[in-house]
Amino acid sequence: MKAVITVIGHDQVGIVATVSQQLAELQVNITDISQTLMHGEFTMMLMGEWDENNVKFNVVQQSLTALGQRVGLDIHIQRQELFDAIQKL
Numbered sequence: 001m002k003a004v005i006t007v008i009g010h011d012q013v014g015i016v017a018t019v020s021q022q023l024a025e026l027q028v029n030i031t032d033i034s035q036t037l038m039h040g041e042f043t044m045m046l047m048g049e050w051d052e053n054n055v056k057f058n059v060v061q062q063s064l065t066a067l068g069q070r071v072g073l074d075i076h077i078q079r080q081e082l083f084d085a086i087q088k089l
Helices: 015-025 057-071 080-088
Strands: 002-010 029-038 041-049 074-079
Touching: 002 015, 002 057, 002 080, 015 029, 015 041, 015 057, 057 074, 074 080
Parallel strands: none
Antiparallel strands: 002 041, 002 074, 029 041
């Protein structure tokens, strides 16, 4: 399973580490990552990949949503196929 994950929020220490740690605990490998900071607002987009036989998409999605709520970030995940289809429109 491949998915695109976006993280948006006010800049704070440890965003990359916090999200990366959560993904590692879920056995999600980060295969690509990009981040930027503009006027105090942090934005990160990454590609994650994992074996869906071991961890289901909805488990990863719920875990990242809960993490975002705890640390004040907007975290979204989309299956790569859906992301690719939207980009072609």
